[in-house]
Amino acid sequence: MSRPLTILLLLFLVCIPCRDAAGQDPGEGDRQFAFAESLFLEKDYFRAITEYKRFAFLYPGDAARVETSRFRIGECYFLAERWEEAVETFRQFVREFPQSSRLDEALLYMGEAEKKRKRYDEALSLFDAVAERGTQEHRNRGVYEGALVLLEKGDWQGARERFLRVGEDSPLRRPALVYSDGLEKEKDLPRKDPAVAGTLAAILPGSGHLYTDRPKDALVAFLLNGAFIWAAVELFDDGNTVAGAVVTFFELGWYTGNIYSAVSSAHKYNRRIREDHLKILREQALLSRRDGHGTPSLRFAFNIPF
Amino acid sequence: MEPHRFALPSTSPFRIPIFAGILCLLLLLPLPGSGARAAGGGEFPPWDFGKTPASSPAAAPEVRDGPGPAARILLAGLSFFSESISRVDGDRCPMYPTCSAYSRQAVRKHGFFLGIMMTADRLIHEPTEMAYAPVVLADRLRYYDPVENNDFWWAKD
Structure with missing residues (x-):
């Protein structure tokens, strides 16, 4: 074999791994994201967080899936009952993607996590924010979840009034009515002074x-x-x-x-x-x-x- | 006469293994520390990696003002009871925390007088509380009745 041909062949062989290392393979990002999603579905939240973070780091240009990754990280923390981390992650999400279609969901997750931490005032203000700005169904959820927070706080009258504000066309209307009817009977409950x-x-x-x-x-x-x-x-x-x-x-x-x-x-x-x-x-x-x-x-x- | 010097010949077959052994030892040096850190008996799970463990002095809870002299005498008496008398007399309290431990917690939290009142309350309400309290596994199955269950209506934690 002639010397130039040998050198060319060597150069080609050396360059083959560089192609993959540079992340040029268009299917690699899909596989990476699919792997993170499969971990999420398997409820292996800790590893899923790492994979979503890896995806966001390696493919910052894929804006839609980076947004999904950031949202999923918050969901992972929430589902793993890491309330503090969930609130912080969703807060970053809201800051980073203020125009996201998942903004209301992120706020609802934050409110729920704050409720779990027994930080009722913070939870209530987040649900109020959703009730004011969200889509119709998210508004109803904000009202409903806010009423549940008042219930946890022991403010039954406030909770009852809020349950009645849930829209009539909402699937939450029926449970809201169950609550409001039941809470009305509070005064009939036996009590000891x-x-x-x-x-x-x-x-x-x-x-x-x-x-x-x-x-x-x-x-x-x-x-x-x-x-x-x-x-x-x-x-x-x-x-x-x-x-x-x-x-x-x-x-x-x-x-x-x-x-x-x-x-x-x-x-x-x-x-x-x-x-x-x-x-x-x-x-x-x-x-x-x-x-x-x-x-x-x-x-x-x-x-x-x- | 020139003194005899011991030296490995340059072509010694031992030189490379010795060097490799030292290198391996140096590489392994950090492992015991990191291993202990990772296997901290559940105090340092993977979720908390990078955080200060709760048991470290930096994360120690803020110490409140200590109990007064009367409370201290009472606490000493309670310690004497649980460590000396109760061991001989036998463990008959079905609750968790046990009555003496509950009393110590109440005295530490609310002082001498309220501590005594809450201890008397605990001893009086024990028979009925067992019907409502959840069962927990401590050293054996016990009924869970913490101080917070009996001061919730007035104490602010």
């Missing part, structure tokens, strides 16, 4: 617990206080002043603890009633959401508490 419970416990230890449907606790409180008061009286009567003072000191702990416990029991009772009511509402709302478009149907729901 903490002040009454505390006063009763102060007058007769144990009676406060009896008022809050805790007969076992009532018996314990009554026997403990009764025994210590009796012991203190007997000791003072027998002239054992020091021993009587010591027992009285302990009795003061039991007595004040009994009042505190009765008041706390009333609060716990009210909380439990509200939570149970809310749990039923959530289940009903979920069922109505899964239901068809107003078609009458027979449904069964099974509930297994554990």
Whole structure:
């Protein structure tokens, strides 16, 4: 073989790997993105984030898929329940792509993540933003999700008013009505007055617990206080002043603890009633959401508490 | 007479393996550190790579003002109870945190008087609370009743 031909052949062989390394293969980007998507579908979110980041780094010219990658990274964090990172990623997305068609979705994700972090005011302002600026369906979702935030905050009246603002043509209208009807019944829920419970416990230890449907606790409180008061009286009567003072000191702990416990029991009772009511509402709302478009149907729901 | 010097001949077959061995050792030097960092017993999962581990001094929570003298005496008494008396007397508390641990937490969080009141409340409400509290696996199955479950209606965390 002649020398120039050998050199040419060598140069050609050396250049072959350079072609791939330069990323000239038009199918490489597709494969890279498809790989990231497959990891996302497999719920391997941590690796999917890396692959989406790799795609955005290697193919910055592919604007549409870079935008999708950035959005998906936020979704990955959200689905992996990394709320803080999800909020930060979606915030960057909103900053980077202010004209994106996914802007409302990003704001909704941010709001949901903030709600999970129990940062209710931040969540509410994000849902409000969607309710003001989004498409019709996103507006309804913003209103609905905002109402759920108010529910988490304990503002039932505010939540009810907001649920009623969900548009009539929205698929969320039916669960919103379930919530608003249920929340209206709040005033009919049985309640225990903490002040009454505390006063009763102060007058007769144990009676406060009896008022809050805790007969076992009532018996314990009554026997403990009764025994210590009796012991203190007997000791003072027998002239054992020091021993009587010591027992009285302990009795003061039991007595004040009994009042505190009765008041706390009333609060716990009210909380439990509200939570149970809310749990039923959530289940009903979920069922109505899964239901068809107003078609009458027979449904069964099974509930297994554990 | 010239002293005898030990030297490997330039053509020694040992020279390259020795050099390669030293090189391998040098390359492996950083591994124990990074290995320990990556396998930090769950404290440093891949999601948190690049973040400061929570157990490091930099991430230590801010220390509040310590308890007062009366609370300190009470805490010492509670420690004595749980470490000396309870070990002999036996573990009978079905709740989590256990009654003495709960009492220590309440005293640390709310001080002497409220701590005593909340301890008495815990001992009184134990029978009924077991019907509502979730069961958790601590050293054994216990009913979960933290301080936050009993001060939620007035304390701001």
